[in-house]
Amino acid sequence: MKRLLFIFPHPDDESFACAGTMAKYHEAGHEILLICATYGCKGKPGGFTFTCREELANHRKQELLQAARVLGVNETIFFGYPDGSLAEVDAAELTARIRAHLDELMPDIVVTFPPDGVTGHPDHIALSRATEQAVLQAEQTKPCDFYYVSIPKYYDHCADQGPKPAVPITGKVDVSRYREQKAEALRAHESQIYSVNRAYPGVMQGDIGVICHYEYYTLIRSNGHPIEPKPCGGEIPVIDLV
Numbered sequence: 194m195k196r197l198l199f200i201f202p203h204p205d206d207e208s209f210a211c212a213g214t215m216a217k218y219h220e221a222g223h224e225i226l227l228i229c230a231t232y233g234c235k236g237k238p239g240g241f242t243f244t245c246r247e248e249l250a251n252h253r254k255q256e257l258l259q260a261a262r263v264l265g266v267n268e269t270i271f272f273g274y275p276d277g278s279l280a281e282v283d284a285a286e287l288t289a290r291i292r293a294h295l296d297e298l299m300p301d302i303v304v305t306f307p308p309d310g311v312t313g314h315p316d317h318i319a320l321s322r323a324t325e326q327a328v329l330q331a332e333q334t335k336p337c338d339f340y341y342v343s344i345p346k347y348y349d350h351c352a353d354q355g356p357k358p359a360v361p362i363t364g365k366v367d368v369s370r371y372r373e374q375k376a377e378a379l380r381a382h383e384s385q386i387y388s389v390n391r392a393y394p395g396v397m398q399g400d401i402g403v404i405c406h407y408e409y410y411t412l413i414r415s416n417g418h419p420i421e422p423k424p425c426g427g428e429i430p431v432i433d434l435v
Contacts, residue, residue, distance in 0.1 A: 195435045196224045198300035200291065200324050202279055202316040203233040204257035205382040209392060210311070210342045211304060212264055212375035213368025214408050218435055219265025220371075226298055228270045228291070229257060230320055233385075235276040250276075252384055260381040263374055270294065279319040284326075287319065291327035299335045302434050303328055307341035307411060309359040328414060336417035340434065343409045344392075350403070351391050361424040364432030365407035376401045410434070 197218055201207050207215065207227055219225045232250035254271065261269045272290060274282060295303070305324040310317025321341070328339045343362050348355050368375065376396050379389050386397055393403050410432065411422045 194223055195301040196226065196298065197302045197304065197434065198226045198228065198295070198298060200228045200230075200303065200305040200320065202230045202306075202314075202320045203276065204229055204231075204253045205233070205260070205379075205385050205388065206306070206317075207257075207264075208260050208375065208378040208382060209347070209388075210306070210344055211408050212260070212378040213371040213404075214304075214342075214366050214434065215264040215266065216371040216374040216378075217366065217368055219267075221435065223435055225264065225266045226268050226270070226300065227261060227266050228272065228294060230272045230279060230287075231274045231276040231316065232271065233276050249384070253382075256382045256384060260378040263378045263381060277316060279323075280315040282319070284319070284323060287323040288326045288330070291324055292330050295327055295331035295337075296334055300337055302338045302340065304340045304342050304410070304434075307343055307359050309356045311344050311347060311355060313356040325413070332414075332417045337414075338412065338416070338434070339414040341411040341413060343411065345409055346405055347392050349392075350394050360411045360413075360422050362409045362429055363411050363422050363425065365409050365429045366434060367406065367431050368408050369406040372401050372404045372406065375404055407431070 199207055215225050233253040234246040234250035306317045306321045308321050379393060379396050389397055395403055412420050414420060
């Protein structure tokens with residue numbers, strides 16, 4: 194059994210990026226762990242009405258816990274930083290907090306956003322940097338395989354465009370059998386219906402046609418050694434993280 198740790202800034206990031214992967218490896222008998230750095234208290238509340246950000250934060254926490262149950266997450270850890278604040282958090286503090294969990298959990302595989310954050314969100318970028326630094330430090334104790342996860346089709350249905358990708362995608366995980374679970378996890382984040390509808394139109398209404406059969410990754414470090422990601426130059430190979 195392997196231990197996979199996914200590290201993201203907001204509730205719903207896990208479902209957008211790699212819900213199929215999480216469900217796949219849970220079913221295969223591996224341990225799935227999730228760190229969420231904020232409660233997402235600045236997210237648009239969809240059709241809900243909240244009197245304060247604390248109410249929205251608690252609601253989004255419960256949504257994430259429901260999505261985690263759908264995906265078979267064994268443990269969900271919340272840091273509780275204010276949404277939108279990670280770029281202002283002392284980088285050494287954020288890195289040390291992640292490092293402490295790496296030392297405690299000793300994961301075999303760590304996954305987070307790439308340096309561009311996929312969407313360019315400052316929280317995504319700050320957490321990516323801190324996670325990579327924490328992985329480098331933790332290699333003194335327990336080296337792991339470290340991956341960036343990308344969502345190359347995120348902007349297919351959006352009017353805006355994302356940043357130029359910071360790293361090439363080097364592999365894709367086949368999640369064909371887990372598309373319905375990914376959809377169910379996305380639907381758990383019902384307060385974020387606007388975001389889900391932008392990237393995955395139809396999913397909230399039960400149509401999983403826009404959910405890709407693959408989720409996309411870049412291997413950055415393996416067993417304490419850097420991996421230079423190189424463009425595939427053709428079809429992205431199917432890989433297994435485990």
